[in-house]
Amino acid sequence: MSRKELFRYSEENKEEFLKSDNITFNDGTVVTPEEIWHYLTVEAPVKYPNAYEINELRGSRRTRDEKYVTGLKSQYLSLTLSERMEKAKDKGKTVAFIQGGQAVDPYTAADTIALRPALVNNWNSGRKYGETVYERNVRTKGIKERAYHDMSFEACQTGGFEHIQAGDLRVDVIAPYSALRCSDVSYGLEAHRHGPNDKVKLFLGDYPMRFQADKEWAIEYFAHNIRKLIETLDEISGKKTTEEDLKNSIKLHNEGRKLAIEASEIWWSAEVPPTTGGERGALFGLGTLEGHGDVQATLSVLKEAKNIIAERVKKGVKGHKISDNPKRLFVLGSCVGINASRSEDAGAIVVGTDNHWSHVVKLVDEEGDPYYNLAKATLEYPYEQSIEKRAAWTVEQIKKSRADGVIFLHNWGCNTQAAISRAIVDVIKRETGLPTFISERELGGLSNEQEQNRVNAFVEML
Amino acid sequence: MAIKTLDIIRRRVEERPEELKKERANGKKVLGWIGYHIPEEVAYSLGFIPIRISVGGDSKLVEVGARYASSKTCVFLREIVGAFAENTDPYIQETDVLAFDATCLQNFRAAEVIEYFFKRDVVVLGVPRNVYWEEAIEYFTQEAKEFTRLLEERAGVSVDKKKLAEAVDLFNKIRAALKEIYQYQASKGNVISWLEVYDLIQAGYVLDKQEYLQLLQQTLAELKEQQSYIDIEQEAGEARIFISGSVIPRGDRKLINIITSLGGRIVGDDIWTGIIPYLDLNIKEISPEGIALGYLNRTPHGALPYLELKTDKRLKKLHGLLDEYKAQGVIYHTLRYCDPYTFKAKETKDVLAQSGIPLLEIHTEYAGSDYEAIRTRVEAFVEMIRNQTIESEEEVSA
Numbered sequence: 108m109s110r111k112e113l114f115r116y117s118e119e120n121k122e123e124f125l126k127s128d129n130i131t132f133n134d135g136t137v138v139t140p141e142e143i144w145h146y147l148t149v150e151a152p153v154k155y156p157n158a159y160e161i162n163e164l165r166g167s168r169r170t171r172d173e174k175y176v177t178g179l180k181s182q183y184l185s186l187t188l189s190e191r192m193e194k195a196k197d198k199g200k201t202v203a204f205i206q207g208g209q210a211v212d213p214y215t216a217a218d219t220i221a222l223r224p225a226l227v228n229n230w231n232s233g234r235k236y237g238e239t240v241y242e243r244n245v246r247t248k249g250i251k252e253r254a255y256h257d258m259s260f261e262a263c264q265t266g267g268f269e270h271i272q273a274g275d276l277r278v279d280v281i282a283p284y285s286a287l288r289c290s291d292v293s294y295g296l297e298a299h300r301h302g303p304n305d306k307v308k309l310f311l312g313d314y315p316m317r318f319q320a321d322k323e324w325a326i327e328y329f330a331h332n333i334r335k336l337i338e339t340l341d342e343i344s345g346k347k348t349t350e351e352d353l354k355n356s357i358k359l360h361n362e363g364r365k366l367a368i369e370a371s372e373i374w375w376s377a378e379v380p381p382t383t384g385g386e387r388g389a390l391f392g393l394g395t396l397e398g399h400g401d402v403q404a405t406l407s408v409l410k411e412a413k414n415i416i417a418e419r420v421k422k423g424v425k426g427h428k429i430s431d432n433p434k435r436l437f438v439l440g441s442c443v444g445i446n447a448s449r450s451e452d453a454g455a456i457v458v459g460t461d462n463h464w465s466h467v468v469k470l471v472d473e474e475g476d477p478y479y480n481l482a483k484a485t486l487e488y489p490y491e492q493s494i495e496k497r498a499a500w501t502v503e504q505i506k507k508s509r510a511d512g513v514i515f516l517h518n519w520g521c522n523t524q525a526a527i528s529r530a531i532v533d534v535i536k537r538e539t540g541l542p543t544f545i546s547e548r549e550l551g552g553l554s555n556e557q558e559q560n561r562v563n564a565f566v567e568m569l
Numbered sequence: 570m571a572i573k574t575l576d577i578i579r580r581r582v583e584e585r586p587e588e589l590k591k592e593r594a595n596g597k598k599v600l601g602w603i604g605y606h607i608p609e610e611v612a613y614s615l616g617f618i619p620i621r622i623s624v625g626g627d628s629k630l631v632e633v634g635a636r637y638a639s640s641k642t643c644v645f646l647r648e649i650v651g652a653f654a655e656n657t658d659p660y661i662q663e664t665d666v667l668a669f670d671a672t673c674l675q676n677f678r679a680a681e682v683i684e685y686f687f688k689r690d691v692v693v694l695g696v697p698r699n700v701y702w703e704e705a706i707e708y709f710t711q712e713a714k715e716f717t718r719l720l721e722e723r724a725g726v727s728v729d730k731k732k733l734a735e736a737v738d739l740f741n742k743i744r745a746a747l748k749e750i751y752q753y754q755a756s757k758g759n760v761i762s763w764l765e766v767y768d769l770i771q772a773g774y775v776l777d778k779q780e781y782l783q784l785l786q787q788t789l790a791e792l793k794e795q796q797s798y799i800d801i802e803q804e805a806g807e808a809r810i811f812i813s814g815s816v817i818p819r820g821d822r823k824l825i826n827i828i829t830s831l832g833g834r835i836v837g838d839d840i841w842t843g844i845i846p847y848l849d850l851n852i853k854e855i856s857p858e859g860i861a862l863g864y865l866n867r868t869p870h871g872a873l874p875y876l877e878l879k880t881d882k883r884l885k886k887l888h889g890l891l892d893e894y895k896a897q898g899v900i901y902h903t904l905r906y907c908d909p910y911t912f913k914a915k916e917t918k919d920v921l922a923q924s925g926i927p928l929l930e931i932h933t934e935y936a937g938s939d940y941e942a943i944r945t946r947v948e949a950f951v952e953m954i955r956n957q958t959i960e961s962e963e964e965v966s967a
Binding site: 256257258259260261262285287290291293294295296297298300301309310311313315316317319322324325327328331332335493494495517519520521522523525526527528529530533547 | 637675685686693705707712874878906
């Protein structure tokens, strides 16, 4: 197959980039901006040409803005994930597959790398070098189809089942939370019991349902689940996680959450959006510190990012190629989003989401029993509350973000989020008077064009 | 010879909506419930008339339900939501309080949607997923107490231990009678079919419990008179089918009719709307939480995950029932978007294959467009099983 023309980072921006901060990793190693620049411009285009393709979907570049340092560093962390995971495993680090919209404080406390489906897929994809976007898609789609066959063809996604069961990835434990945000989590977990990989441990964090944050017995039960989770992780690592470890982890993660909240307030306060919508989403996603398989590295990027955003807002910098009066969209629903760059081409910008934000905004009490505090905070996630309460919190975020329109997007097969989409949107419409629409996303990308047409029509209407 | 009591039961089911209206006019309250862990005895002892809400087979209501929930909600619950929207089902009309449990996530979501759009008074019982932990039992005990408190508030009375004991006794007798009747349908020379027993079970969702018990005992007496023995054995040329998987509520008889019309003999089931909820229910303590724990300790619902295949109670029970009813093949019914059972289809097929039991998955919804496709697949399955029986008979003779 003929090779595609590849994008290259402009040398014009190099000098400024080199003035930025180092990234410090969990194991204490440090990567300098020089090394990152070298990787992004020399090594990565050879290893991962798919990330440098010039096409409608912009390859898999994290940012279109070459001057946005955080975007480049996030891309560096994303491209190096596979190699970093392999190295971590060689050093005996525990890796857990997680799902369920939770903060990862207990996993960090137990010295475990917690990876969500997207990261597991990224880990697997990165193990093969030299692929184009097309080649990678063909390879991964074929593997995915087998997983749907083994699980259910009505699964919203396979959650990396295929890679873990094939033994391709050294995941030690599947340990999700059965939170409301997703119906398939516990069934997907259970599906692992009949796969060929019987080495992988299974654990379910049982999230009590029906808005139970005010019930002491529910908090106690969930706190016990967190204890058992840590015990399970300790069994794998052979270490003993103490209460102090969990307290320290909560402090560390609170720092990430606070930074993301502060950065968000700054971003929302800007007259013009200081970054693109995709960059905004990636930035606030850093607040959970788990997005790149290394909490310290993520924290160091986030600390710097907050200052970069503040500086951009102060100088009135506008996000790359954002139109002069973009229609501001708030996207809520499942763990999926609209195509940010194509929506920006249509004159819009995503200014907020509820998913991947709900568990960032909930700080955990640092005094007292850390298991209890973490359980209580988790049960209080706004996203997991009743229709009226969740919608009330969402309305608050929509107002802060000064959105012009609201999209409830659910993934195909995501019946827990889809089931309440109309009710939530109903309250939002009532309370804000904003135009809304409900749309369905298909993770396989088969309906990308239809979905974008609908988004564009909505933006046009706004 | 037909069982005459079955005609009486059918008539009484038809008359029941009018009766309920009168009872409500006289101050009685109706508790409609949907779930797997709702301790009916508690509601009954508090003076509620418990009615299990069960509609199915109506694709128009499914469409209506999708407008309020979503097209990704399972077909059964979509129809339930649609039925609340239309509000023409007599049992839905006559319901004062609704009780749901959080066994299936979609059940719980349906409760939220019904509460929000149709302003119904809804009480939800939380159900743990790590049910084999002591802490989960403690959590569920507290949930059962809270659930009871909410029902007491609505009933205007507190639980009376004597009345609760009487309710447990009554429901135990109903369960015992159903189990006994169920044996007759699977026997040689049966005078009652599985479908008749299935309808009989579902009649109990709505009938007055005292009267229901009396009708079951009358049915048993007739059975004993007309069929003096229970001998559950395979016979030559039979295709003994076991139904597993998603719910098949009243109103949905598509798959069942296809199987029976093709000569398949259904001899057992482990579905939520069949016999399984009545099996292995041992109430060790007469208290709301004691009853609830009895419910929790039965064969687990498919929505409750269990992480070790070898010791899975649900699969163990399935094997036991297949053996007990001498079933030769399983038709595994999965409703569109019913995750608890679609996720388990392949696994169940693989597990049963190890015991030489074939499984056919039928994935369907309430529309009739797949009728012929299902018929063709079931026909081939029934024929395959029947031929196996004939071949094994010939081998024995040779």
